[in-house]
Amino acid sequence: MLDDQWFNEAQTATGTAFSLKITRKLHEEQSEFQFLEIYETEQFGNLMVIDGCTMVSTRDNFFYHEMISHPVLFTHPNPRNVLIIGGGDCGTLREVLKHPGVESAVQIDIDERVTRLAEIYFPELCESNNDPRADLKFIDGIKWVKEAAPNSVDIIIVDSTDPVGPAEGLFSADFYKDCYKALSENGIVVQQSESALLHMKILKEMRAEMQAAGFNHQQTVFFPQCIYPSGWWSATMASKSDLSKFREQDATNKGFETVYYNSDIHKASLAMPEFFKKAFA
């Protein structure tokens, strides 16, 4: 049995659990929106937990942050204005700002406490927070997108928690319709879309809602993410226009450091497992 030297995320819905050995709890608080915990782990650096779910560890967050950012940014022909909904740990913002063509990156997380804790416990993820192109807002992202000027955003990255609690409204056709309106001509929305092994129901519903909002082009990106259920995660891109090409040459000559992503990985992440292809045929 795992004693109190382990942080356990037990998922009753899927009958799976993932645990990290911890050395101590560094912080806990009930914010206005969520219960936030920070642990020091034995081998994964620091760990942020929101409402009992692992969110980000020092050691393996690079998979998620790189794969929710670079594929979509290298797919859009010329992304200048990027909006991040959620993403309070600022790791996605950091990856987005590695792209020199990005002129503005607005990050809207409803819970300011997530960012304040990330600044203390994950300072490396926050190293671009003072970039003049970054704008951090702590307000309701759903409302912000609804009121955004039409055609004003090139990319919307929905870097949210699971579709329960504060993030539930981010998985609905109403929200995607507002995204559609706010996006420019070649605009793309990308959203974390759970595990294709454990959450096909969520993936199917999400793609159907995106379709209902007018996004005729969709593509799911697959990548490892050790601390998330099943260790295999995904993000789904939806666009008004064709998604089948990406700026491969730019990705190959990206001129910035990554740990997981490169242009080969970009292409590879789009390959559809046989069961997934059949489900969406």
Add this chain to the structure above:
Amino acid sequence: MLDDQWFNEAQTATGTAFSLKITRKLHEEQSEFQFLEIYETEQFGNLMVIDGCTMVSTRDNFFYHEMISHPVLFTHPNPRNVLIIGGGDCGTLREVLKHPGVESAVQIDIDERVTRLAEIYFPELCESNNDPRADLKFIDGIKWVKEAAPNSVDIIIVDSTDPVGPAEGLFSADFYKDCYKALSENGIVVQQSESALLHMKILKEMRAEMQAAGFNHQQTVFFPQCIYPSGWWSATMASKSDLSKFREQDATNKGFETVYYNSDIHKASLAMPEFFKKAFA
């Protein structure tokens, strides 16, 4: 905390643990070689555990069995004689025998009890055990390879447990030298090679030992495997000859069912993460 309704595999070496919710223990025994347990899980079907490590579940074994078999079989120009070392659950044998060109598949697991339990608790994995091309032996695979006729085998699949206990000798240059001798001109050995997130030391040592045995061409295949540490697993191919091409047309028109593998996934599984590329540059 996780109570006794969960099977936990806690890995002290990596500070991670993975657990499945169980409904009951179906069987346990100490074989001549290992401690074997079978659980009925809530959502993953049956689970086989060897010496405390999860080996195979009904629900997610397709990743591993397909990815240790089909990439190597579609890389070799004309595989006829296949040798499986380990693989006692017979899932790899089943995948190998889906290839109509295979004339003989010899499976050598030192522990007959693994196969006898698989026949009871994983009958679907054993459905090709009576194929006339199959030959199941329960002897020492290392010794068998050492004494094999030179140039007699096209593919050797090392489907082993971790490099401790009975499988330790399967990760050494001596064993790879015997493989080299037993393999035919375009012969390939493929071996499960742990997690690139957690076990880079093992991967580096293994590839160095393969190189020392004369295998100048190596390629690592990456794939999800929920019940193994980190959820992200790998297999490494080593060959006397070029591995950079595969029979893509044959893979596309494979004519048999798979759950994960297809020709797009084949290509995708070979993409090297940036950190991996740097480690082996």
